[in-house]
Amino acid sequence: MDRELPEGLFGAGVVGAPMAGGPSRPPLAEAVSASGGLGFLAGGYKAPDALAREVDELSATGLAFGVNLFVPADEPVDREAVLAYRERLRPLAERLGVELPEPRWADDDAYPAKLAHLLERRPAVVSFTFALPPAGDVASLRRAGVFVLQTVTSPDEARAAEELGVDGVVAQHAAAGGHFGAFLPAPAFAGPLPELVAAVRAAVGIPVLAAGGIGTAEAARAVRAAGAGAVQLGTAFLRTPEAGTNPVQRAALADPSFERTAQTRAFSGKTARGLENSFMREYADAPAGYPTVHYLTAPLRAAAVAAGDAQGTNLWAGTAWKEAREEPAADVVARFAV
Template identity: 50%
Template sequence: MLTDLGITVPVLAAPMAGGPTTPELVVAAGRAGSMGFVAGGYRTPQALAEQITRVRGAGVPFGVNLFVPDRRPVSIEDFDAYRTALTREAARYGVTLPDAPTTDDDHWADKIALLLDDPVPVVSFTFGLPDRATVDALRAKGTLVVQTVTSPHEARLAEESGAQALVVQSSAAGGHSATFTPSRTPPPLPLPRLVRDVAHAVELPLVAAGGIAGPADVTAALRAGGQAVAVGTVLLRTHESGASAPHRGALVDAAFDDTVVTRAFTGRPARALRNEFTDRMGPLAPNAYPAVHHLTRPLRTAATEAGDTRAIHLWAGTGYRHARAEPVADTLDRLAGQE
């Protein structure tokens, strides 16, 4: 898989939706002999197309990551209860919260159409499986289809769906869990063990992800059966990252000494730095993505603009202290043992 894409550094840049992954970050990874993914989640099709054009112009290998829509119904009662619980936070920032749940599909059909009309080398999926017709259509265009999984069971389903490679994500990963069953968080298995378990279940190439902070983590994941690893949190402070200043600062702030898996910000389990919001709202948040994501978005935006880390979604994996302020290429080279 790696040689076919022209990749020589087996440490890939994972997609980080919402701003941290920029075209510059993806290009820098490609120029370093690695590969990055344009983060398609939360972007309009037009914005995604613009980012693809910018990256493609650099002539580097790259992929695009999409969120598979969650079509499960949202409990109006649970939504209203959580909205009420957020009233104090809304008043703090003077924002108005949505009155009703938004359950959009993140422009799914239009994004798939874009990737079929203007194919890219790799497309990866997270949050669930795309239908087989979509997978077959992408493969027919010469696109490598990659599926993110969190267990051997999900890996077998992905293999049956036509995926050609898997990203195996452990619970130590920062940001959203890729689990197909967000009502249950994946068990905290060490990444090498999870990779070995998945390798025994399927015959697809594997990329290991979650909690990778140093060269020893990379070596362990590769020895367990990964062809490569993917990292995200350790790239958040790089020069090419689009992470906000408060987010970058929190990663090195001694006041933030732990991470927690929470639904507080989006209604879907995600690992973040523990803060006041996760402590207060985490136990109350319903399993309701993307409704909770849209509900809390005005709060998170206002908190970020104010630099108030008490209420920002500070996504971070367990290795967050290893994020350095340096070029992407330096981080990838260090992790690959090429310093």
């Protein structure tokens, strides 16, 4: 018999997606949870102590919430390609007056410390993205009473996650904004999100959440009808006052001159979807190499944000970005609630 989501924890059936890099700050997570959804903190790119402080801040509210961790993936990096990309970026860096850093080849080596903080603090939910965590980490969290989720992009990934022992999976469609969480070498699921949800639901006996391109209540109803126990929304929250979305991205989301989203490796070395801008077009052939490319382009992106230049920084957004509104997070939860 298929398991269902814990009663009460996902009450409104709305999850605030963990968006690393600023948007998913404590005020947004608190607002989502206080409105009957489940707010999330994003652990990606944060120092362990900074993440611990945010968890402590949110824990003090007494609300249930989740925390997401990027799992370091042992992916080969073509060093020569990354170094050549660095040289291609050098003229832009000189125009902006910034220094390109030496390549940082290691992944997020702070993962063990972040996990230790979460085992000590025991948030209601911990989710993993980019790769499967060690089985021992999942078992330790579950013994601590934490509900464990894994981001998957296909039925095969869902089966692997279930075998690992997680409590549920987030079925992420390629329409999602930000980084694509695939960890098995296979083409992206070809059908729409409801079909992905149905396929994942048929493949596993654990709860399935849906993510990617959900911009309307009708879209949310469609994925719930396909078997999703809850919807995970990211882009829908980016224009809320509680989100830590930088002003350049916030303005771009409402700018009619942006006509489409596209997937790119130009900013981070890992496939991610955002509003298509000139940086993405110019460096469409950027090499794979996460997080090396992410750290390499960081000063360029920071300079673009400082200058108010939406053409020179990542503008992560899903395909339904035009549906995102400038409204309180509570209103977003209400629009998409069960």
